[in-house]
Amino acid sequence: MTADNKSIVGQNLNLIYRRAGAEPVAALQDVSFTIEDGQFISLIGPSGCGKTTLLKIFGDLLVPTSGQLTINGEPPSVLRRRQAIGQMFQDATLLPWKTIGQNIALLGEIASRKPPPHEVAALANMVGIGRFIDNYPHELSGGMRQRAALARAYALKPRILLMDEPFGALDEITREHMNDELVRIWTKSRLTVIFVTHSIAEAAYLSDRVLVMAPRPGRVVAEISIDMPREQRPAERFGPELTRCAEEIHHHLVTNMQLGNENEPA
Ligand SMILES: Nc1ncnc2c1ncn2[C@@H]1O[C@H](COP(=O)(O)OP(=O)(O)OP(=O)(O)O)[C@@H](O)[C@H]1O
Numbered sequence: 369m370t371a372d373n374k375s376i377v378g379q380n381l382n383l384i385y386r387r388a389g390a391e392p393v394a395a396l397q398d399v400s401f402t403i404e405d406g407q408f409i410s411l412i413g414p415s416g417c418g419k420t421t422l423l424k425i426f427g428d429l430l431v432p433t434s435g436q437l438t439i440n441g442e443p444p445s446v447l448r449r450r451q452a453i454g455q456m457f458q459d460a461t462l463l464p465w466k467t468i469g470q471n472i473a474l475l476g477e478i479a480s481r482k483p484p485p486h487e488v489a490a491l492a493n494m495v496g497i498g499r500f501i502d503n504y505p506h507e508l509s510g511g512m513r514q515r516a517a518l519a520r521a522y523a524l525k526p527r528i529l530l531m532d533e534p535f536g537a538l539d540e541i542t543r544e545h546m547n548d549e550l551v552r553i554w555t556k557s558r559l560t561v562i563f564v565t566h567s568i569a570e571a572a573y574l575s576d577r578v579l580v581m582a583p584r585p586g587r588v589v590a591e592i593s594i595d596m597p598r599e600q601r602p603a604e605r606f607g608p609e610l611t612r613c614a615e616e617i618h619h620h621l622v623t624n625m626q627l628g629n630e631n632e633p634a
Pocket residue numbers: 385386387393394395413414415416417418419420421422586630
């Protein structure tokens with residue numbers, strides 16, 4: 369794997385938060401990885417281990433204190449300028465005064481690339497909320513709002529999709545359903561997904577590779593490949609292979625566990 373073309377390469381990423389009058393926080397220390405273009409990667413680790421921080425570096429919302437991240441040979445700022453980075457958060461963050469269709473079109477509109485109505489309709493259909501395009505966010509369930517947020521992220525046709533615990537607030541069965549929907553959509557587009565989760569089962573089920581992180585300072589302590597073909601996974605959700613992967617993730621999490629004490633500096 370080379371750093372220039374079809375890969376995302378993080379090299380010795382360090383991120384120190386500094387604020388006047390406060391101890392510096394070493395949020396990430398020497399984080400290195402290579403991610404192939406089109407892979408589904410999960411970041412898992414206890415609260416405070418730097419998952420959101422790392423995601424922000426991917427999204428060009430933070431610049432590492434040292435080290436380098438390149439996406440297909442370019443720094444994240446270049447992709448950000450090209451609107452090639454999609455984002456989705458734990459809350460759907462839809463604008464309540466705009467309809468679902470208007471929300472889906474919003475980022476394109478801001479980027480002067482407003483999608484035509486048939487594209488908005490296709491995006492809404494893709495995520496299974498085609499009938500609700502003229503409804504307002506408060507008229508939808510939490511899962512449906514997350515579908516709208518996914519459609520909005522896809523509207524800019526990103527090359528990389530950053531997802532920060534997008535299904536964390538959903539009940540277990542709705543979350544499973546959304547996992548399958550996400551895989552169905554992702555399988556067609558094959559963009560690179562960086563998916564933050566606290567759920568071991570979700571990480572094992574969704575990912576090509578899971579990066580396990582540990583806190584204080586935040587670092588990657590293990591990488592686990594999940595090789596089971598996608599089409600087998602729904603029937604094997606509780607089968608021996610995914611259970612073994614989940615156990616491995618669990619082992620690394622527990623071995624490196626240090627309950628974060630936010631009262632003390634890192
Ligand atoms: N803007 C900031 N200024 C100072 N410290 C910060 C800032 N943002 C995050 N931190 C600290 O950096 C560390 C990593 O935070 P981060 O939000 O990346 O963790 P996380 O893994 O996403 O946690 P969670 O699972 O709770 O979302 C934490 O100790 C946090 O308190």
